[in-house]
Amino acid sequence: MISLTSYAFVSMILFSIGVIGVIAxxxxxxxxxxxxxxxxxxxxxxxxxxxxxxNMDPQIITIxxxxxxxxxxxxxxxxxxxxYRSKKSLDTDIFTTLKQGEKL
Amino acid sequence: MMDTSxxxxxxxxxxxxxxxNGGFYFYHIKKKPIPEIVFSIIGTGTxxxxxxxxxxxFLDMVDTGNTYKQVLFTWLHIDNLNIAMGFxxxxxxxxxxxxxxxxxxxxxxxxxxxxxxxEGFGKFFAYFNLFLASMxxxxxxxxxxxxxxxxxxxxxxxxxxxxxxxxxxxNVLAGNKAFIANRVGDFGFLLGIVTLFFALGGVDLNFASLxxxxxxxxxxxxxxxxxxxxxxxxxxxxxxxxxVWLPDAMAGPTPISALIHxxxxxxxxxxxxxxxxxxxxxxxxxxxxxxxxxxxxxxFAAIIATRQQDIKKILAYSTMSQLGYMFIAVGLGFxxxxxxxxxxxxxxxxxxxxxxxxxxxxLHHQQNIFKIAQHxxxxxxxxxxxxxxxxxxxxxxPFSGFFSxxxxxxxxxxxxxxxxxxxxxxxAFLTAYYMFRxxxxxxxxxNKHGKSYVYTxxxxxxxxxxxxxxxxxxxxxxxxxxLGGEHMVDTWLSKLNSTQLHMSHLTEYVLMIxxxxxxxxxxxVAYKKYANFDVFKPEEEKGLIANKFYVDEFYNIVFxxxxxxxxxxxxxxxxxxxxxxxxxxxxxxxxxxxxxxxTIQNANVRFYAAFMLIGMSAxxxxxxxxxxx
Numbered sequence: 147m148i149s150l151t152s153y154a155f156v157s158m159i160l161f162s163i164g165v166i167g168v169i170a171x172x173x174x175x176x177x178x179x180x181x182x183x184x185x186x187x188x189x190x191x192x193x194x195x196x197x198x199x200x201n202m203d204p205q206i207i208t209i210x211x212x213x214x215x216x217x218x219x220x221x222x223x224x225x226x227x228x229x230y231r232s233k234k235s236l237d238t239d240i241f242t243t244l245k246q247g248e249k250l
Numbered sequence: 251m252m253d254t255s256x257x258x259x260x261x262x263x264x265x266x267x268x269x270x271n272g273g274f275y276f277y278h279i280k281k282k283p284i285p286e287i288v289f290s291i292i293g294t295g296t297x298x299x300x301x302x303x304x305x306x307x308f309l310d311m312v313d314t315g316n317t318y319k320q321v322l323f324t325w326l327h328i329d330n331l332n333i334a335m336g337f338x339x340x341x342x343x344x345x346x347x348x349x350x351x352x353x354x355x356x357x358x359x360x361x362x363x364x365x366x367x368x369e370g371f372g373k374f375f376a377y378f379n380l381f382l383a384s385m386x387x388x389x390x391x392x393x394x395x396x397x398x399x400x401x402x403x404x405x406x407x408x409x410x411x412x413x414x415x416x417x418x419x420x421n422v423l424a425g426n427k428a429f430i431a432n433r434v435g436d437f438g439f440l441l442g443i444v445t446l447f448f449a450l451g452g453v454d455l456n457f458a459s460l461x462x463x464x465x466x467x468x469x470x471x472x473x474x475x476x477x478x479x480x481x482x483x484x485x486x487x488x489x490x491x492x493x494v495w496l497p498d499a500m501a502g503p504t505p506i507s508a509l510i511h512x513x514x515x516x517x518x519x520x521x522x523x524x525x526x527x528x529x530x531x532x533x534x535x536x537x538x539x540x541x542x543x544x545x546x547x548x549x550f551a552a553i554i555a556t557r558q559q560d561i562k563k564i565l566a567y568s569t570m571s572q573l574g575y576m577f578i579a580v581g582l583g584f585x586x587x588x589x590x591x592x593x594x595x596x597x598x599x600x601x602x603x604x605x606x607x608x609x610x611x612x613l614h615h616q617q618n619i620f621k622i623a624q625h626x627x628x629x630x631x632x633x634x635x636x637x638x639x640x641x642x643x644x645x646x647x648p649f650s651g652f653f654s655x656x657x658x659x660x661x662x663x664x665x666x667x668x669x670x671x672x673x674x675x676x677x678a679f680l681t682a683y684y685m686f687r688x689x690x691x692x693x694x695x696x697n698k699h700g701k702s703y704v705y706t707x708x709x710x711x712x713x714x715x716x717x718x719x720x721x722x723x724x725x726x727x728x729x730x731x732x733l734g735g736e737h738m739v740d741t742w743l744s745k746l747n748s749t750q751l752h753m754s755h756l757t758e759y760v761l762m763i764x765x766x767x768x769x770x771x772x773x774x775v776a777y778k779k780y781a782n783f784d785v786f787k788p789e790e791e792k793g794l795i796a797n798k799f800y801v802d803e804f805y806n807i808v809f810x811x812x813x814x815x816x817x818x819x820x821x822x823x824x825x826x827x828x829x830x831x832x833x834x835x836x837x838x839x840x841x842x843x844x845x846x847x848x849t850i851q852n853a854n855v856r857f858y859a860a861f862m863l864i865g866m867s868a869x870x871x872x873x874x875x876x877x878x879x
Contacts (some may be wrong), residue, residue, distance in 0.1 A: 169860045177855075238855050245853035246845075 153194040160187035174226055174236045185215055251458075256307060257320040257337045260300045260347060261386045267296030267379035275372030286362075286371050293375030294358045297382055301351035308344050317341065319392065326395075331447070332454050336392035341742055345589065346389045346521055353513040353596050354382045356713040360604050361505035363709030364611060374414065378509065381407035385514035389521065393456040394443045397522065401439060401486070404515045405432045411510075412502040424501035431495035435485015439522075442478030446529070449475055461528040469533070476533045479526060480540060487519025488570045489547040489577060494805055496570055497798070500562040504607030507562060511569045512600035517592050520576045524585045524746055531583065531748045538667070541581030545673040548574025550799075552680035556687065557796040559788065560617045561606045564688050568643060569599060571677060578674060579658040582665050583748035586740040587657040590728045593739070594650035597720035598642040604717070605636040608710050609692070619691050620788035626697045631711045633693050635718040640689045642721045644682035645769045650725035652766070657728070657751070660761050664753050675768050682772025690780035697785060732758055 160183055167180025189211050192204035226236070233240055270292050278284045307318060318339030326333040339347075358378060365374050384403025391397035406429075413425025447455060449471035453463045464472070483489070488496035496516070500507055510516060523530060523540070530536060548571045555567035572595045579588030610617055612627045642649035645656065655678060662671040729735020732755050740747070794800070850861075 165859075165863055169856050169863070172856070241855075242853035244851070246848040246851045 150194065150198055154191065157187045157191040157194070160184075160190065172237050172239055174229065174238055177238065178222055178226070182215060182219075185211060251319050252316045254307070254318045254320055254339070256303050257318055257339050257390060258322060260303050260351070261337070261383055261390060263296045263299040263303070264379040264386065265383040267292050268376050268383060271372055271376035271379060275376055278372050284372070286366065289372040289375045290362045293379060294355065294362065296379055297351055297355040297358050300347075300382070300386065301355050304344060304347045304351050307339055308348055311339075311341070311344060318344075321392070333393060333395050334456065335396065336456060337390040337396075338392040338457060339390060342521075342524060342589070342746060343390050345593075345739075345742060346517075347386055349593050349596050350382070350385055350389060350513045350517075353600050353717070354385075354509065356716055357505055357508045357513065357600060357604070358382075359709050360508070360607070360713045361503075363707035364503065364505050364607055366707065370414065374411075374503070377407055377410050377414070378505070381411065381509060381514055385518070388518055394446065394460075395455060397525070398439065398443060401482070401518060401522075402436060404486075404518060405429065405436060408432070408499065408506075408510055408515055411506040412499045414502050414506065418501075421501040424495075424498040428495040428499050431492050432485045435482045435492055438478045438480075438485070439482025442475045442480075442482060445471055445475035445478060457525065464528050464532060472529060473533045473536065476526070476529050476536050477539075479529070480523065480536070483519030483523050483577075484543065485519075486522075487516050487573045487577070489519070489543050489573065490550060493547065493551070493570050494802060497563050497566045500560070500566050504562070504603055504610060507566070508600045508603035508607070511566070511603060512596040516569060516573055517576075517596070520573065520580060520588055520592055523577075523580045524589055527580075527585050527746045527748070530580075537581045537583060539581070541578045541662070541667065541670055544574040544577025544579075544581055545670045545677075546574070547571070547577070548677045549673050549680075552677045552684065553795055554798050555684040556680060557789070557791075557793070558684075559619055559791065561609070561619050561622065561688065561692070562603075562617055564619075564684060565599070565602055565606060568681065568685065569595075571681060572599070572643070574677070575655060575658050575674065578662055578670055582661050582667065582670075584658070584661040584751070585746035585748075586728075586743035587654065587661055589743060589746075590739045591654035591658060593727070594642070594654040594721070594724045597717055597724050598639045598649075598651060601635055601714055601717035601721055602639040602643070604710065604714050605632045605639065608632045608706055608714070611710075612706065618788075619688055620785050623691050623695055623697060623785035626693075629706060631714060632706065635714045636693070637689060638718045638721055640685045643685050644773060645678055645765060646682075646773075647762075647766060648722070648725060650721050650723070652769075653725035653728055653730070656762055656765050657730070659765055660751060660753065660758060661749075663757075663761060664751060665749070675765065678765060679768045679772040682769040683776045686773045686776035687780050690776060691783060691785060694781050695783045695785050730758070 164180040164182075164184030164187060167183065168177050171177060171180065189208045192208050192211075196202065196204040196208075229241065230236060271289055274284055274288060274292070310316065311318075319336065320339075321334045321336040323335050324332065325335040358375070361374065361378060365371050368374065381404060384400050384407055386400070387403060388397055388400025391400060409425045409429040412428050413422045415421050416425075446460070449467035450460065450463055451466075453459050481492075485492040499510060530540070551567040551570035551574065555564050555571065558564045558567060572591065576588040576591050576595075579585070579591060608629060609622060609627070609632060612629060612632075613622055613625055616622055616625070638649065642651040645652045647653070655674075659671055659674045659678070662668075662674055726735065728737055728739035731737060789796075791797070797803075
């Protein structure tokens with residue numbers, strides 16, 4: 147029997163990887179994947195507790211999160227395509243239009 | 251003291267007239283024209299109502315000896331300061347409002363003819379009624395604060411009316427000058443009221459209780475208050491040194507000059523000093539000071555008037571001169587004589603101004619006496635009434651001016667103020683001289699062109715005739731006992747006087763003869779010089795006197811330029827450099843700080859994410875420890 151702590155630990159590790167990915171990487175796809183990773187870390191946490199407490203509510207939330215993430219992916223990809231079209235690059239650091247003092 | 255509900259209607263009638271005329275005038279210019287007759291009826295009807303109410307009260311006072319009081323409501327109630335919206339109809343107030351409403355009414359009628367066809371006809375009557383209402387507030391006020399409302403009201407209306415033709419810059423400047431010179435006086439007046447209030451402490455602020463408690467106050471504060479109030483009177487009544495606005499005030503249409511000089515405004519100063527007679531009687535030395543200010547103003551104005559060429563300016567300076575006489579009388583404690591001169595002066599000065607206005611209108615706004623004489627018009631009624639006015643002001647018996655002026659000069663003689671008496675006598679000589687100079691040039695001096703008859707409106711001539719009767723007859727109201735009179739005005743106002751005339755009949759006769767002789771010699775000199783004057787060679791406007799002793803220029807350098815320099819210094823140095831510098835630098839500091847903070851916003855998404863993470867972690871840690879989770 148794998149303990150609850152282990153599940154929680156895996157989920158926290160996944161979340162941390164996601165956070166570091168968002169902060170440290172510049173490729174927009176990697177950032178997107180890191181965000182998904184953080185979402186999944188949270189859903190894993192929820193599912194674990196659902197099983198532990200024999201309660202179905204967190205599972206419902208999990209299903210909701212997965213379905214919304216799917217919808218969100220569609221939007222995210224279209225945004226990425228638009229960004230790529232405008233600058234021919236996927237490096238987030240060159241999208242600086244909203245910077246203080248930047249001319250539009 | 252009787253309560254009455256009529257008193258306030260004396261004020262409300264012209265005030266309603268002003269509001270109605272103003273409203274109709276707006277309708278007139280915005281929607282569709284209203285005929286002049288509507289404005290005329292409202293404009294002249296309301297002063298008539300005021301006069302009739304005053305007359306009713308006056309007749310009742312004569313019968314029963316009552317005085318009236320009306321308190322409408324408590325206007326201000328702060329701690330122990332209690333100011334009621336109250337009006338007082340005692341002998342003095344009713345005396346004043348009698349001739350203010352009567353002469354005011356006549357001038358309103360005259361204005362119908364004078365202003366006919368003017369674009370601003372309705373506006374003019376709105377201002378006119380407001381002027382009269384303000385003056386009546388001033389006259390009927392029961393306490394100094396209400397008096398001050400009227401005081402400011404006449405100042406405002408004089409400004410509005412002097413600058414009536416505001417498209418001409420000179421008129422606007424004259425209006426400004428009148429307003430600003432009066433502000434100086436008003437400021438003194440306001441300080442005077444405040445000082446009086448401090449001096450008397452918690453006394454109810456109305457004239458009756460002020461008079462009753464005047465003995466409890468410290469004499470030095472009272473003296474200061476009396477002086478400051480008199481500064482106000484100097485401004486309103488155009489005495490040295492605040493007289494400069496009066497000649498310039500001639501920029502307005504002539505009915506305004508008549509109203510300012512006869513019924514309202516300039517008499518306010520004399521009235522105010524008389525109203526505070528209980529204060530001035532108690533202060534040592536101030537009476538003499540007032541009398542000397544009056545005497546010098548009288549002399550100074552008379553000297554200037556001898557060389558003026560503008561018909562209205564001559565009359566303006568003569569008003570200042572006559573006001574000087576009034577201040578001699580009130581300064582020496584002969585309030586009734588001063589007020590009697592106010593009354594007679596109102597009649598003949600209103601008449602002179604109206605006559606001058608008739609001439610000016612007939613000759614298409616020509617005001618220079620020599621030019622008027624060159625294009626002489628035949629104006630029989632105006633020239634006749636003008637002659638009556640000139641004789642009256644010169645002090646020839648039995649015209650009214652003689653009795654009032656003689657009473658003042660006799661008072662000065664009796665009080666031992668021989669210098670004032672001499673100045674008064676010399677001024678009387680000059681008065682006769684300059685008034686007849688004007689008359690001879692205008693009507694007598696030969697003119698080769700002959701005369702052309704000019705039609706004058708009835709509304710102009712009828713008031714003139716009524717006033718002429720007043721100018722002849724008003725003197726008999728206060729006929730001295732030695733001439734078989736009863737001193738009616740003196741008796742009516744006897745409460746005010748601090749001293750009485752008590753001289754032997756012989757001295758009185760001698761003084762009368764002397765003053766008549768002085769006036770006659772003035773007329774004779776004028777006759778010699780001007781009766782055959784060639785009006786086509788006018789006098790040159792050169793020299794000290796023709797240039798009014800350069801007082802305007804002097805004031806311009808000393809006060810106006812000085813004020814301008816100070817204003818400029820405050821504008822350019824204190825405001826621009828110091829205040830603006832401080833405020834701008836502090837705002838610049840904020841801008842600099844903001845710019846530094848804004849560099850955080852560098853459009854780096856990952857950087858934002860890191861910040862969010864740090865922030866959320868901090869909140870989480872705080873919650874974790876503080877809530878003891």
